[in-house]
Ligand SMILES: [Zn+2]
């Protein structure tokens with residue numbers, strides 16, 4: 521069968537539509553006909569080799585929505601025709617401590633979908649069955665892609681750390697932050713959105729924020745000190761501003777410590793795993809967010 525994909529041959533080069541040979545389907549692999557695929561900034565980062573980890577030729581695209589077209593003989597739990605999604609990762613060893621404890625995304629051999637693996641800007645993508653997620657048929661599939669990357673990135677820490685009665689601060693209402701606001705609001709949290717741009721005030725409210733604060737207003741931020749149970753930051757540039765540092769410092773010590781040094785980080789053999797947003801933002805609570813990227817909560 522002929523598969524087609526947008527292939528990038530070298531860093532910063534345009535993608536070229538080509539016929540590709542995927543070879544025989546692996547015993548534990550699933551093949552998915554791509555219907556929709558989001559475009560994430562990490563695709564650009566890999567295209568431009570910003571992290572120094574890109575492998576060319578590469579096929580980008582890691583917010584994949586499609587239908588299963590083939591399942592390997594040892595693939596579990598999926599059937600042909602099923603609507604599914606594939607995100608940042610598409611494989612892991614399935615036998616290490618992390619895989620066996622449900623933290624597959626921390627597997628030392630975890631396979632990024634677009635680094636050393638063919639991504640979703642293609643007619644078809646293949647993935648280990650455990651990394652192919654069934655999607656509810658009611659979803660708007662054309663819009664669902666980002667849930668598989670930025671969405672799970674902000675969803676996982678809320679699931680792990682937030683309670684519906686918590687006061688949650690979301691810093692930065694961009695690609696990830698706006699989903700964090702929606703999730704936290706839907707969960708019942710009292711949500712404060714921090715944004716540097718006053719033109720996003722209305723958006724933040726529409727997404728469900730109970731309060732919106734501009735990060736330019738140091739006095740307002742100071743007043744909020746100590747009032748949050750959880751603070752989620754998704755914009756590293758913002759974090760380097762004095763306002764954001766002030767916000768973080770204003771956190772109750774316990775939460776700040778939790779953000780600064782989550783136990784998962786200390787235990788992990790590979791603390792700086794590449795993902796959407798490298799885990800280099802060690803002084804931020806967003807660390808929790810990034811670390812949990814891809815977790816199948
Ligand atoms: Zn991404």
Ligand SMILES: [Zn+2]
Pocket residue numbers: 612613614615616617618619620624627628629630
């Ligand atoms: Zn593993």
